Amino acid sequence: MPAPKLPSTPTLRVWDLPTRLYHWIQVVLVALALGLGFFAPEWLLNQHVVIGFALVGLILFRLVWGFFGSYYSRFSSFVPTPGRLRAHFSGILNKQSAPAGGHELGHNPVGALMVFGLIFVLGAITITGIVTLGGVENWGPLAGFVDFSTGDRARAVHLALAYVLVVMIVAHIAGVFAESQRSRTSLVRAMVTGDKELPKGRTFGQPDGAKKGAALVSLAGLGGLAGVLFYLGVQVPASGFIQMAEMDDFKSECSDCHELYHPSLLPEESWTLMMAGLEDHFGEDASLSQDTTLAIGTYLERYASEAWDSEAANRLRVVDPEKPMQISASPFWKENHAQIPEEVFKTRPVRGTGNCKACHGDAESGRFDDSKISIPEPTPERES
Amino acid sequence: MKRLLLVGAALALVATTNVQAGPREDIVALLMAEASAEDAAFAGFSGERGQILFSSNFNTGKPETPSCTSCHSTSPQNMGETRAGKPIEPIAVSKTPERFTDPEKVEKWFRRNCRSVIGRECTALEKGDFITYMMSQ
Numbered sequence: 310m311p312a313p314k315l316p317s318t319p320t321l322r323v324w325d326l327p328t329r330l331y332h333w334i335q336v337v338l339v340a341l342a343l344g345l346g347f348f349a350p351e352w353l354l355n356q357h358v359v360i361g362f363a364l365v366g367l368i369l370f371r372l373v374w375g376f377f378g379s380y381y382s383r384f385s386s387f388v389p390t391p392g393r394l395r396a397h398f399s400g401i402l403n404k405q406s407a408p409a410g411g412h413e414l415g416h417n418p419v420g421a422l423m424v425f426g427l428i429f430v431l432g433a434i435t436i437t438g439i440v441t442l443g444g445v446e447n448w449g450p451l452a453g454f455v456d457f458s459t460g461d462r463a464r465a466v467h468l469a470l471a472y473v474l475v476v477m478i479v480a481h482i483a484g485v486f487a488e489s490q491r492s493r494t495s496l497v498r499a500m501v502t503g504d505k506e507l508p509k510g511r512t513f514g515q516p517d518g519a520k521k522g523a524a525l526v527s528l529a530g531l532g533g534l535a536g537v538l539f540y541l542g543v544q545v546p547a548s549g550f551i552q553m554a555e556m557d558d559f560k561s562e563c564s565d566c567h568e569l570y571h572p573s574l575l576p577e578e579s580w581t582l583m584m585a586g587l588e589d590h591f592g593e594d595a596s597l598s599q600d601t602t603l604a605i606g607t608y609l610e611r612y613a614s615e616a617w618d619s620e621a622a623n624r625l626r627v628v629d630p631e632k633p634m635q636i637s638a639s640p641f642w643k644e645n646h647a648q649i650p651e652e653v654f655k656t657r658p659v660r661g662t663g664n665c666k667a668c669h670g671d672a673e674s675g676r677f678d679d680s681k682i683s684i685p686e687p688t689p690e691r692e693s
Numbered sequence: 694m695k696r697l698l699l700v701g702a703a704l705a706l707v708a709t710t711n712v713q714a715g716p717r718e719d720i721v722a723l724l725m726a727e728a729s730a731e732d733a734a735f736a737g738f739s740g741e742r743g744q745i746l747f748s749s750n751f752n753t754g755k756p757e758t759p760s761c762t763s764c765h766s767t768s769p770q771n772m773g774e775t776r777a778g779k780p781i782e783p784i785a786v787s788k789t790p791e792r793f794t795d796p797e798k799v800e801k802w803f804r805r806n807c808r809s810v811i812g813r814e815c816t817a818l819e820k821g822d823f824i825t826y827m828m829s830q
Contacts (some may be wrong), residue, residue, distance in 0.1 A: 565776035660778030
Protein backbone atom coordinates (compact mmCIF):
# COMPACT_ATOMS: atom_id res chain seq x y z
CA MET A 310 0.00 0.00 0.00
CA PRO A 311 1.60 3.28 -1.05
CA ALA A 312 2.11 5.80 1.67
CA PRO A 313 -0.36 8.61 1.52
CA LYS A 314 1.14 11.60 -0.10
CA LEU A 315 1.79 14.14 2.59
CA PRO A 316 1.50 17.70 1.56
CA SER A 317 5.12 18.74 1.41
CA THR A 318 6.15 21.87 3.23
CA PRO A 319 6.50 24.64 0.71
CA THR A 320 10.10 25.60 0.00
CA LEU A 321 11.68 28.58 -1.54
CA ARG A 322 14.80 28.76 -3.72
CA VAL A 323 16.90 31.07 -1.56
CA TRP A 324 20.43 30.44 -2.84
CA ASP A 325 20.77 30.46 -6.58
CA LEU A 326 23.20 28.08 -8.24
CA PRO A 327 26.02 30.59 -8.82
CA THR A 328 25.97 31.59 -5.14
CA ARG A 329 26.10 27.98 -4.04
CA LEU A 330 28.92 27.16 -6.43
CA TYR A 331 30.74 30.27 -5.28
CA HIS A 332 30.35 29.24 -1.66
CA TRP A 333 31.62 25.70 -2.01
CA ILE A 334 34.44 26.50 -4.43
CA GLN A 335 35.53 29.12 -1.96
CA VAL A 336 35.47 26.58 0.86
CA VAL A 337 37.79 24.32 -1.09
CA LEU A 338 40.15 27.06 -2.29
CA VAL A 339 40.44 28.74 1.11
CA ALA A 340 41.13 25.40 2.77
CA LEU A 341 43.83 24.65 0.20
CA ALA A 342 45.37 28.12 0.42
CA LEU A 343 45.47 27.99 4.23
CA GLY A 344 46.83 24.46 4.24
CA LEU A 345 49.56 25.30 1.75
CA GLY A 346 50.34 28.60 3.41
CA PHE A 347 50.70 27.23 6.90
CA PHE A 348 52.00 23.73 6.39
CA ALA A 349 53.49 23.21 2.93
CA PRO A 350 57.21 23.52 2.23
CA GLU A 351 58.42 26.69 0.51
CA TRP A 352 58.64 25.13 -2.90
CA LEU A 353 54.85 24.85 -3.11
CA LEU A 354 54.54 28.64 -3.04
CA ASN A 355 53.48 28.70 -6.70
CA GLN A 356 50.49 26.50 -5.96
CA HIS A 357 49.51 28.75 -3.05
CA VAL A 358 49.81 31.79 -5.31
CA VAL A 359 47.74 30.26 -8.12
CA ILE A 360 44.96 29.50 -5.64
CA GLY A 361 45.24 33.07 -4.38
CA PHE A 362 44.66 34.44 -7.87
CA ALA A 363 41.71 32.07 -8.31
CA LEU A 364 40.27 33.53 -5.10
CA VAL A 365 40.66 37.03 -6.52
CA GLY A 366 38.50 35.92 -9.43
CA LEU A 367 35.99 34.39 -7.06
CA ILE A 368 35.77 37.55 -4.98
CA LEU A 369 35.26 39.64 -8.11
CA PHE A 370 32.41 37.33 -9.04
CA ARG A 371 30.85 37.69 -5.60
CA LEU A 372 31.02 41.47 -5.76
CA VAL A 373 29.28 41.47 -9.12
CA TRP A 374 26.72 38.92 -7.94
CA GLY A 375 26.12 41.08 -4.87
CA PHE A 376 24.61 43.63 -7.21
CA PHE A 377 23.12 41.54 -10.01
CA GLY A 378 22.42 38.16 -8.44
CA SER A 379 18.97 36.95 -7.44
CA TYR A 380 17.30 38.64 -4.49
CA TYR A 381 18.88 36.80 -1.55
CA SER A 382 22.35 36.99 -3.06
CA ARG A 383 22.21 40.76 -3.41
CA PHE A 384 24.03 42.77 -0.78
CA SER A 385 21.07 45.11 -0.49
CA SER A 386 18.93 42.25 0.81
CA PHE A 387 21.14 41.61 3.80
CA VAL A 388 22.68 44.87 4.92
CA PRO A 389 23.15 44.32 8.67
CA THR A 390 21.64 47.58 9.84
CA PRO A 391 21.70 48.30 13.59
CA GLY A 392 17.94 47.93 13.64
CA ARG A 393 18.04 44.45 12.15
CA LEU A 394 20.87 43.43 14.45
CA ARG A 395 18.94 44.67 17.48
CA ALA A 396 15.83 42.80 16.41
CA HIS A 397 17.87 39.68 15.77
CA PHE A 398 19.52 39.73 19.19
CA SER A 399 16.33 40.46 21.07
CA GLY A 400 14.79 37.54 19.17
CA ILE A 401 17.58 35.30 20.43
CA LEU A 402 17.26 36.61 23.99
CA ASN A 403 13.51 36.04 23.99
CA LYS A 404 14.17 32.49 22.85
CA GLN A 405 12.06 33.13 19.80
CA SER A 406 12.68 30.69 17.09
CA ALA A 407 13.90 32.07 13.82
CA PRO A 408 13.10 33.11 11.24
CA ALA A 409 11.32 36.06 12.64
CA GLY A 410 11.25 38.17 9.56
CA GLY A 411 11.27 37.70 5.83
CA HIS A 412 14.84 38.75 5.32
CA GLU A 413 16.01 35.95 7.60
CA LEU A 414 15.27 33.45 4.89
CA GLY A 415 18.52 34.77 3.50
CA HIS A 416 21.44 35.73 5.69
CA ASN A 417 20.44 36.78 9.18
CA PRO A 418 22.10 40.06 10.24
CA VAL A 419 24.91 38.35 12.15
CA GLY A 420 25.50 35.99 9.26
CA ALA A 421 25.47 38.98 6.94
CA LEU A 422 28.09 40.68 9.05
CA MET A 423 30.19 37.57 8.67
CA VAL A 424 29.66 37.47 4.91
CA PHE A 425 30.84 41.05 4.49
CA GLY A 426 33.67 40.44 6.94
CA LEU A 427 34.83 37.31 5.14
CA ILE A 428 34.78 38.99 1.74
CA PHE A 429 36.68 41.96 3.15
CA VAL A 430 39.32 39.91 4.98
CA LEU A 431 39.75 37.53 2.05
CA GLY A 432 40.14 40.49 -0.28
CA ALA A 433 42.73 42.06 2.01
CA ILE A 434 44.58 38.74 2.22
CA THR A 435 44.81 38.44 -1.54
CA ILE A 436 45.96 42.05 -1.91
CA THR A 437 48.66 41.76 0.78
CA GLY A 438 49.61 38.45 -0.79
CA ILE A 439 50.18 40.04 -4.18
CA VAL A 440 52.17 42.86 -2.53
CA THR A 441 54.30 40.27 -0.70
CA LEU A 442 54.81 38.31 -3.90
CA GLY A 443 55.98 41.43 -5.69
CA GLY A 444 58.13 42.89 -2.93
CA VAL A 445 59.70 39.84 -1.35
CA GLU A 446 59.66 37.23 -4.08
CA ASN A 447 59.95 39.66 -6.99
CA TRP A 448 57.20 37.89 -8.86
CA GLY A 449 53.74 38.74 -10.07
CA PRO A 450 52.13 41.96 -11.28
CA LEU A 451 53.70 44.12 -8.56
CA ALA A 452 57.27 42.80 -8.86
CA GLY A 453 58.34 45.97 -10.60
CA PHE A 454 56.61 48.31 -8.18
CA VAL A 455 57.03 47.11 -4.62
CA ASP A 456 60.35 47.17 -2.77
CA PHE A 457 61.48 44.46 -0.40
CA SER A 458 60.75 46.21 2.89
CA THR A 459 57.20 47.08 1.83
CA GLY A 460 56.74 43.49 0.72
CA ASP A 461 58.06 42.21 4.01
CA ARG A 462 55.62 44.37 5.95
CA ALA A 463 52.76 43.22 3.72
CA ARG A 464 53.83 39.67 4.50
CA ALA A 465 53.36 40.29 8.22
CA VAL A 466 49.87 41.70 7.59
CA HIS A 467 49.09 38.81 5.23
CA LEU A 468 49.99 36.33 7.96
CA ALA A 469 48.06 38.18 10.68
CA LEU A 470 44.98 38.33 8.45
CA ALA A 471 45.27 34.62 7.77
CA TYR A 472 44.96 33.99 11.51
CA VAL A 473 41.99 36.35 11.66
CA LEU A 474 40.44 34.41 8.78
CA VAL A 475 40.87 31.11 10.61
CA VAL A 476 39.11 32.56 13.67
CA MET A 477 36.32 33.92 11.46
CA ILE A 478 35.87 30.57 9.76
CA VAL A 479 35.52 28.84 13.10
CA ALA A 480 33.00 31.46 14.21
CA HIS A 481 31.15 31.15 10.90
CA ILE A 482 30.81 27.38 11.23
CA ALA A 483 29.77 27.67 14.87
CA GLY A 484 27.21 30.33 13.91
CA VAL A 485 25.78 28.19 11.13
CA PHE A 486 25.24 25.28 13.48
CA ALA A 487 23.79 27.46 16.23
CA GLU A 488 21.40 29.09 13.81
CA SER A 489 20.45 25.72 12.32
CA GLN A 490 19.52 24.57 15.81
CA ARG A 491 17.57 27.68 16.56
CA SER A 492 15.65 27.74 13.30
CA ARG A 493 15.36 23.93 13.08
CA THR A 494 16.53 24.00 9.47
CA SER A 495 19.82 22.79 8.16
CA LEU A 496 21.58 25.85 6.81
CA VAL A 497 24.27 23.60 5.39
CA ARG A 498 21.74 21.63 3.38
CA ALA A 499 20.18 24.86 2.21
CA MET A 500 23.55 25.97 0.87
CA VAL A 501 23.68 22.66 -1.03
CA THR A 502 20.15 22.42 -2.40
CA GLY A 503 19.48 26.13 -2.41
CA ASP A 504 16.05 25.64 -0.83
CA LYS A 505 14.70 26.65 2.53
CA GLU A 506 11.41 25.60 4.02
CA LEU A 507 8.94 28.39 4.38
CA PRO A 508 7.72 29.13 7.89
CA LYS A 509 4.17 27.92 8.42
CA GLY A 510 1.45 30.34 7.73
CA ARG A 511 3.53 32.82 5.90
CA THR A 512 3.61 33.40 2.23
CA PHE A 513 6.41 34.82 0.20
CA GLY A 514 6.39 36.02 -3.30
CA GLN A 515 8.94 34.41 -5.55
CA PRO A 516 12.00 36.63 -5.10
CA ASP A 517 13.11 38.40 -8.21
CA GLY A 518 15.80 36.67 -10.17
CA ALA A 519 19.28 37.57 -11.27
CA LYS A 520 20.15 40.15 -13.88
CA LYS A 521 22.28 37.69 -15.76
CA GLY A 522 23.16 39.96 -18.64
CA ALA A 523 24.31 42.81 -16.43
CA ALA A 524 26.24 40.35 -14.26
CA LEU A 525 27.99 38.85 -17.24
CA VAL A 526 28.91 42.21 -18.73
CA SER A 527 30.29 43.57 -15.44
CA LEU A 528 32.15 40.36 -14.72
CA ALA A 529 33.69 40.36 -18.19
CA GLY A 530 34.59 44.03 -17.75
CA LEU A 531 36.14 43.57 -14.30
CA GLY A 532 37.87 40.34 -15.29
CA GLY A 533 39.21 41.94 -18.45
CA LEU A 534 40.49 44.93 -16.51
CA ALA A 535 42.16 42.68 -13.93
CA GLY A 536 43.68 40.61 -16.73
CA VAL A 537 45.06 43.67 -18.52
CA LEU A 538 46.49 45.10 -15.27
CA PHE A 539 48.07 41.74 -14.49
CA TYR A 540 49.52 41.47 -17.97
CA LEU A 541 50.91 45.01 -17.92
CA GLY A 542 52.28 44.47 -14.41
CA VAL A 543 54.24 41.36 -15.22
CA GLN A 544 55.87 43.11 -18.20
CA VAL A 545 57.70 45.44 -15.81
CA PRO A 546 61.07 43.97 -14.77
CA ALA A 547 61.30 42.98 -11.12
CA SER A 548 62.61 45.89 -9.07
CA GLY A 549 64.81 43.66 -6.92
CA PHE A 550 67.17 42.85 -9.76
CA ILE A 551 69.56 45.05 -11.66
CA GLN A 552 71.36 44.55 -14.94
CA MET A 553 74.70 42.94 -14.20
CA ALA A 554 77.58 43.03 -16.64
CA GLU A 555 79.19 39.69 -17.41
CA MET A 556 82.77 39.13 -16.34
CA ASP A 557 84.64 36.20 -17.80
CA ASP A 558 87.49 36.20 -15.29
CA PHE A 559 85.10 36.11 -12.37
CA LYS A 560 83.11 33.34 -13.98
CA SER A 561 86.09 31.11 -14.65
CA GLU A 562 88.40 31.89 -11.71
CA CYS A 563 85.74 31.70 -9.03
CA SER A 564 84.14 28.49 -10.23
CA ASP A 565 87.20 26.22 -10.27
CA CYS A 566 86.72 24.83 -6.79
CA HIS A 567 83.02 25.39 -6.22
CA GLU A 568 79.97 26.78 -7.93
CA LEU A 569 79.98 30.44 -8.90
CA TYR A 570 78.41 32.46 -6.10
CA HIS A 571 76.21 35.34 -7.13
CA PRO A 572 77.76 38.68 -6.09
CA SER A 573 74.48 39.69 -4.40
CA LEU A 574 74.94 37.02 -1.75
CA LEU A 575 77.50 38.94 0.34
CA PRO A 576 77.87 42.60 1.33
CA GLU A 577 80.61 44.74 -0.14
CA GLU A 578 82.78 44.58 2.97
CA SER A 579 82.85 40.80 2.86
CA TRP A 580 83.96 40.70 -0.76
CA THR A 581 86.69 43.25 -0.06
CA LEU A 582 87.94 41.15 2.80
CA MET A 583 87.80 37.98 0.73
CA MET A 584 89.68 39.40 -2.23
CA ALA A 585 92.39 40.73 0.08
CA GLY A 586 93.04 37.27 1.47
CA LEU A 587 92.88 34.81 -1.40
CA GLU A 588 96.18 33.22 -0.25
CA ASP A 589 94.23 31.74 2.62
CA HIS A 590 90.75 31.27 1.26
CA PHE A 591 88.84 28.96 3.61
CA GLY A 592 92.03 27.06 4.30
CA GLU A 593 93.21 27.00 0.72
CA ASP A 594 95.41 29.05 -1.55
CA ALA A 595 93.18 30.58 -4.20
CA SER A 596 95.57 33.35 -5.19
CA LEU A 597 95.31 35.09 -8.53
CA SER A 598 97.50 37.58 -10.34
CA GLN A 599 97.34 41.08 -8.92
CA ASP A 600 95.47 42.47 -11.92
CA THR A 601 92.88 39.74 -11.92
CA THR A 602 92.40 40.02 -8.15
CA LEU A 603 91.83 43.75 -8.47
CA ALA A 604 89.42 43.41 -11.39
CA ILE A 605 87.34 40.69 -9.77
CA GLY A 606 87.36 42.59 -6.48
CA THR A 607 86.02 45.73 -8.14
CA TYR A 608 83.35 43.72 -9.90
CA LEU A 609 82.20 41.97 -6.73
CA GLU A 610 82.10 45.20 -4.74
CA ARG A 611 80.04 46.85 -7.44
CA TYR A 612 77.45 44.06 -7.50
CA ALA A 613 77.50 43.23 -3.78
CA SER A 614 74.25 42.74 -1.89
CA GLU A 615 73.86 46.48 -1.26
CA ALA A 616 73.18 46.97 -4.98
CA TRP A 617 70.19 44.60 -5.02
CA ASP A 618 66.72 44.54 -3.48
CA SER A 619 66.09 40.83 -3.99
CA GLU A 620 65.04 38.54 -1.18
CA ALA A 621 68.39 36.74 -1.03
CA ALA A 622 70.39 40.00 -1.03
CA ASN A 623 68.22 41.51 1.69
CA ARG A 624 68.26 38.45 3.87
CA LEU A 625 71.92 37.59 3.48
CA ARG A 626 73.20 41.15 3.95
CA VAL A 627 73.62 40.47 7.65
CA VAL A 628 76.66 38.22 8.02
CA ASP A 629 78.14 36.37 10.94
CA PRO A 630 80.73 38.80 12.36
CA GLU A 631 83.01 35.86 13.12
CA LYS A 632 82.77 34.48 9.58
CA PRO A 633 81.91 37.47 7.41
CA MET A 634 82.95 35.71 4.21
CA GLN A 635 80.79 32.64 4.62
CA ILE A 636 77.29 32.96 3.23
CA SER A 637 76.27 29.73 4.89
CA ALA A 638 77.26 31.06 8.31
CA SER A 639 74.93 34.08 8.21
CA PRO A 640 72.08 34.12 10.74
CA PHE A 641 69.38 34.02 8.06
CA TRP A 642 71.02 31.13 6.24
CA LYS A 643 71.38 29.11 9.41
CA GLU A 644 67.82 29.75 10.50
CA ASN A 645 66.37 28.90 7.10
CA HIS A 646 68.34 25.71 6.65
CA ALA A 647 68.09 24.41 10.21
CA GLN A 648 65.30 22.00 9.32
CA ILE A 649 67.35 20.19 6.70
CA PRO A 650 68.89 17.01 8.14
CA GLU A 651 72.65 17.18 8.72
CA GLU A 652 72.90 14.00 6.66
CA VAL A 653 71.83 15.78 3.47
CA PHE A 654 74.78 18.18 3.68
CA LYS A 655 77.24 15.39 4.39
CA THR A 656 76.33 13.10 1.50
CA ARG A 657 76.19 13.43 -2.24
CA PRO A 658 75.00 15.17 -4.24
CA VAL A 659 74.95 18.14 -1.85
CA ARG A 660 78.29 17.64 -0.14
CA GLY A 661 78.57 20.77 1.93
CA THR A 662 76.54 23.80 2.87
CA GLY A 663 78.18 25.86 0.13
CA ASN A 664 76.68 23.86 -2.72
CA CYS A 665 73.62 26.08 -3.12
CA LYS A 666 72.99 24.83 -6.66
CA ALA A 667 72.28 21.31 -5.44
CA CYS A 668 69.01 22.50 -3.88
CA HIS A 669 68.39 25.88 -5.51
CA GLY A 670 67.88 25.36 -9.23
CA ASP A 671 68.25 29.08 -9.87
CA ALA A 672 71.20 29.82 -7.56
CA GLU A 673 73.33 31.14 -10.39
CA SER A 674 70.88 33.94 -11.12
CA GLY A 675 70.76 35.00 -7.48
CA ARG A 676 66.97 34.65 -7.45
CA PHE A 677 66.58 31.77 -5.00
CA ASP A 678 62.89 31.42 -5.76
CA ASP A 679 60.87 29.23 -3.45
CA SER A 680 59.51 27.22 -6.35
CA LYS A 681 63.03 26.31 -7.49
CA ILE A 682 63.98 24.64 -4.21
CA SER A 683 64.25 20.88 -4.15
CA ILE A 684 66.36 18.86 -1.77
CA PRO A 685 67.92 15.99 -3.74
CA GLU A 686 67.77 12.45 -2.43
CA PRO A 687 71.07 11.47 -0.83
CA THR A 688 72.74 9.01 -3.17
CA PRO A 689 75.19 6.31 -2.15
CA GLU A 690 78.86 7.23 -2.63
CA ARG A 691 79.79 6.54 -6.21
CA GLU A 692 82.70 4.17 -6.74
CA SER A 693 85.89 5.98 -7.75
CA MET B 694 127.90 29.41 -21.00
CA LYS B 695 127.79 25.90 -19.59
CA ARG B 696 124.18 26.52 -18.46
CA LEU B 697 123.15 27.77 -21.79
CA LEU B 698 124.57 24.69 -23.38
CA LEU B 699 122.62 22.53 -20.99
CA VAL B 700 119.41 24.34 -21.78
CA GLY B 701 120.09 23.88 -25.43
CA ALA B 702 120.73 20.22 -24.86
CA ALA B 703 117.51 19.89 -22.86
CA LEU B 704 115.51 21.57 -25.56
CA ALA B 705 117.10 19.35 -28.15
CA LEU B 706 116.27 16.32 -26.00
CA VAL B 707 112.65 17.38 -25.82
CA ALA B 708 112.55 17.99 -29.53
CA THR B 709 113.94 14.57 -30.34
CA THR B 710 112.27 12.39 -27.72
CA ASN B 711 108.79 13.76 -28.34
CA VAL B 712 107.60 12.95 -31.77
CA GLN B 713 105.02 15.69 -31.85
CA ALA B 714 105.98 18.88 -30.10
CA GLY B 715 103.07 20.76 -28.56
CA PRO B 716 102.18 23.13 -25.79
CA ARG B 717 102.82 20.49 -23.13
CA GLU B 718 106.28 19.81 -24.49
CA ASP B 719 106.97 23.53 -24.51
CA ILE B 720 105.98 23.75 -20.86
CA VAL B 721 108.25 20.83 -19.95
CA ALA B 722 111.09 22.33 -21.94
CA LEU B 723 110.77 25.61 -20.11
CA LEU B 724 110.72 23.79 -16.78
CA MET B 725 113.87 21.95 -17.82
CA ALA B 726 115.56 25.20 -18.56
CA GLU B 727 114.46 26.55 -15.21
CA ALA B 728 115.48 23.41 -13.36
CA SER B 729 118.95 23.43 -14.79
CA ALA B 730 119.21 27.09 -13.98
CA GLU B 731 118.23 26.33 -10.38
CA ASP B 732 120.58 23.39 -10.04
CA ALA B 733 123.63 22.81 -12.17
CA ALA B 734 123.53 19.10 -11.38
CA PHE B 735 120.08 18.73 -12.99
CA ALA B 736 119.95 15.53 -14.99
CA GLY B 737 116.39 15.31 -16.27
CA PHE B 738 112.96 14.79 -14.75
CA SER B 739 111.87 11.59 -13.10
CA GLY B 740 108.41 10.08 -13.09
CA GLU B 741 109.27 8.13 -9.94
CA ARG B 742 110.06 11.30 -8.02
CA GLY B 743 106.84 12.72 -9.45
CA GLN B 744 104.89 9.81 -8.07
CA ILE B 745 106.41 10.32 -4.62
CA LEU B 746 105.52 14.01 -4.75
CA PHE B 747 101.99 13.13 -5.78
CA SER B 748 101.33 10.63 -3.02
CA SER B 749 103.39 11.98 -0.10
CA ASN B 750 101.76 13.30 3.00
CA PHE B 751 103.52 16.60 3.56
CA ASN B 752 101.60 18.03 6.51
CA THR B 753 103.61 21.21 6.09
CA GLY B 754 100.95 23.24 4.31
CA LYS B 755 97.37 23.92 5.28
CA PRO B 756 95.91 21.29 7.61
CA GLU B 757 92.95 20.66 5.30
CA THR B 758 95.19 19.50 2.45
CA PRO B 759 98.09 17.31 3.54
CA SER B 760 98.66 15.77 0.10
CA CYS B 761 98.03 16.20 -3.62
CA THR B 762 95.84 13.13 -3.29
CA SER B 763 93.53 15.05 -0.93
CA CYS B 764 91.87 16.43 -4.04
CA HIS B 765 93.22 14.55 -7.04
CA SER B 766 92.26 11.17 -5.51
CA THR B 767 94.81 8.47 -4.78
CA SER B 768 95.17 7.44 -8.42
CA PRO B 769 95.91 10.02 -11.13
CA GLN B 770 93.51 8.13 -13.37
CA ASN B 771 90.53 8.70 -11.12
CA MET B 772 88.20 11.62 -10.81
CA GLY B 773 89.17 13.89 -7.97
CA GLU B 774 87.13 16.28 -5.91
CA THR B 775 87.72 19.72 -4.40
CA ARG B 776 87.08 20.33 -0.73
CA ALA B 777 83.89 22.06 -1.72
CA GLY B 778 82.73 18.90 -3.51
CA LYS B 779 83.27 19.90 -7.14
CA PRO B 780 84.53 17.03 -9.31
CA ILE B 781 88.06 17.31 -10.77
CA GLU B 782 88.85 15.56 -14.04
CA PRO B 783 91.62 12.95 -13.70
CA ILE B 784 95.04 14.60 -13.57
CA ALA B 785 96.60 11.86 -15.75
CA VAL B 786 97.23 12.93 -19.33
CA SER B 787 95.87 9.67 -20.75
CA LYS B 788 92.50 10.38 -19.15
CA THR B 789 92.40 14.13 -19.64
CA PRO B 790 94.40 15.01 -22.75
CA GLU B 791 94.18 18.77 -22.13
CA ARG B 792 96.27 18.47 -18.98
CA PHE B 793 99.38 20.68 -18.77
CA THR B 794 98.77 22.43 -22.06
CA ASP B 795 97.94 25.94 -20.79
CA PRO B 796 101.07 27.51 -19.25
CA GLU B 797 99.13 30.04 -17.20
CA LYS B 798 96.81 27.43 -15.80
CA VAL B 799 99.69 25.11 -14.93
CA GLU B 800 101.56 27.93 -13.24
CA LYS B 801 98.51 29.09 -11.29
CA TRP B 802 97.66 25.67 -9.93
CA PHE B 803 101.21 24.67 -9.07
CA ARG B 804 101.51 27.93 -7.16
CA ARG B 805 98.23 27.45 -5.29
CA ASN B 806 98.34 23.73 -4.67
CA CYS B 807 101.99 23.52 -3.67
CA ARG B 808 101.46 26.35 -1.20
CA SER B 809 98.34 24.71 0.17
CA VAL B 810 99.89 21.24 0.45
CA ILE B 811 103.60 21.81 1.05
CA GLY B 812 103.47 25.32 2.43
CA ARG B 813 105.82 26.73 -0.23
CA GLU B 814 105.95 26.97 -3.99
CA CYS B 815 107.24 23.95 -5.88
CA THR B 816 110.61 24.01 -7.55
CA ALA B 817 110.94 23.60 -11.30
CA LEU B 818 112.31 20.14 -10.63
CA GLU B 819 109.20 19.14 -8.66
CA LYS B 820 106.90 20.53 -11.30
CA GLY B 821 108.74 18.75 -14.10
CA ASP B 822 108.75 15.48 -12.17
CA PHE B 823 105.03 15.82 -11.50
CA ILE B 824 104.17 16.44 -15.13
CA THR B 825 106.49 13.66 -16.28
CA TYR B 826 104.73 11.25 -13.96
CA MET B 827 101.30 12.35 -15.16
CA MET B 828 102.35 11.98 -18.80
CA SER B 829 103.24 8.37 -18.08
CA GLN B 830 99.85 7.77 -16.50
